Amino acid sequence: MKALRLACFLLAGLVASAQPLELLSERSSDGDLEVVGGFSGGRTNGFIPRAQLMNLPSVTVTNRNDLEVHRPLVYTGIPLDDLFGLLPLAPGIDLVTAVCRDKYAAVYPKDYRQRHQPLLVLKLDGKDYADWPSTPSGARMAPFYISYGKFVADPKLTAADVEEEARIPFAVVTLRFDRFADTLGRLQLTNATGATRDGETIALGQCLACHFSGASGGRLSGKPWLVLAAWAKAEPDLFQKYVRNPRQVEPTSRMPGFPNYQAPALSSLQKYFSAYLVQSVGEP
Ligand code: HEC
Incomplete structure (x- = not known):
C-alpha cells in the first residue's frame, strides 16, 4: 500500500x-x-x-x-x-x-x-x-x-x-x-407553523438530496437553495408547476419531478421556500 x-x-x-x-x-x-x-x-x-x-x-x-x-x-x-x-x-x-x-x-x-x-x-x-x-x-x-x-x-x-x-x-x-x-439547522425556519412547517419537512427530506446550501445537501443539480427560494417567492405558481412536472415548464430540465405531489404539498413547499428567502435575505 x-x-x-x-x-x-x-x-x-x-x-x-x-x-x-x-x-x-x-x-x-x-x-x-x-x-x-x-x-x-x-x-x-x-x-x-x-x-x-x-x-x-x-x-x-x-x-x-x-x-x-x-x-x-x-x-x-x-x-x-x-x-x-x-x-x-x-x-x-x-x-x-x-x-x-x-x-x-x-x-x-x-x-x-x-x-x-x-x-x-x-x-x-x-x-x-x-x-x-x-x-x-x-x-x-x-x-x-x-x-x-x-x-x-x-x-x-x-x-x-x-x-x-x-x-x-x-x-x-x-x-x-x-x-x-x-448546516441543516440553518435551513430551518425560526417561526414556522402549519403548511410552512410541512413544507420545511418535505424540503429537507426530499429537495436537499440534489439541492445544496453551503456544505448541506447534494450538488447533483448544481442549483442552490437560495435559487429555489427566489423562484418560489417570485413565481409561486410556476414554481409549483415545475416541482410537479419540470419538463412542462422547461422542456430540457434534467430534474425528475414529483408527479405524485398534490396541491397541499406543492403549496406548502412554496410557502417554506419563500419564507426561507425572507428569513435569510430579508424582504425584497
Ligand atoms: C434527483 C435530484 C433532484 C431532486 C430530488 C430535486 N431536484 Fe430540483 N433540480 C434538479 C436538477 C438536476 C435541476 C436542474 C434542472 C435543469 O436545469 O436541467 C433542478 C432544478 C430545480 C429548479 C429550477 C431551478 C433553476 O434555476 O432552473 C427548481 C425550482 C427545483 N429544482 C425545485 C426542487 C424542489 C422544490 C425539490 C424538492 C421537492 C427538488 N427540486 C428536488 C434535481 C433535483
Whole structure:
C-alpha cells in the first residue's frame, strides 16, 4: 500500500477482534471510504481502507424487499450511528451525510438514525463490492450502499400527504460529518407553523438530496437553495408547476419531478421556500 499513513487512531472501547481504525491521507483503492468534515486536531478529511471497515464489528440483516433492486437482499454492514464512536470526530458533530458519485446526497440527522437505524452496507448477499449487482436502471451500486433491515415510515412525520421516505443512496463514495446546527439547522425556519412547517419537512427530506446550501445537501443539480427560494417567492405558481412536472415548464430540465405531489404539498413547499428567502435575505 503506497498511501502515506498520516494518522493511526487507536480506539478505546473497540472489541478485541477489531483492528484500530486508520485514516489514510489518500485513497488506497476504489473500495475505500472517504470521510470529510470536522475531525479532532483540525483534520478535515481522510480515507478509511475497506479492509479496516471489514474488520469492525458488523451486523447482518435481511431486507425482504430491497427498495433499490426490488428483491430480498442480505446486508452486512455497520450501523451509521456506530461510526460516530469509531471516528476521531470533533465535539458536537452529530450529522452524517452520504455523498454519491453523482453528487446526490442523503442526510442522516440523529433523530432519523434513531428511528430507522440506517446501515452502511459493506457486503450484499455476502458478496464484496466488486461483485455487487447494478440497479434496475443499470447504475453501479458499489462501493457503498445505505439501507435498512426494514424501513417503516413514521406516520407522525407525514406532511401535506407526503410520506417519510427511505433514504437509500447507492454508489456512495464519501461520508460527511457536520454539526446539525451549523448546516441543516440553518435551513430551518425560526417561526414556522402549519403548511410552512410541512413544507420545511418535505424540503429537507426530499429537495436537499440534489439541492445544496453551503456544505448541506447534494450538488447533483448544481442549483442552490437560495435559487429555489427566489423562484418560489417570485413565481409561486410556476414554481409549483415545475416541482410537479419540470419538463412542462422547461422542456430540457434534467430534474425528475414529483408527479405524485398534490396541491397541499406543492403549496406548502412554496410557502417554506419563500419564507426561507425572507428569513435569510430579508424582504425584497
Ligand atoms: C434527483 C435530484 C433532484 C431532486 C430530488 C430535486 N431536484 Fe430540483 N433540480 C434538479 C436538477 C438536476 C435541476 C436542474 C434542472 C435543469 O436545469 O436541467 C433542478 C432544478 C430545480 C429548479 C429550477 C431551478 C433553476 O434555476 O432552473 C427548481 C425550482 C427545483 N429544482 C425545485 C426542487 C424542489 C422544490 C425539490 C424538492 C421537492 C427538488 N427540486 C428536488 C434535481 C433535483
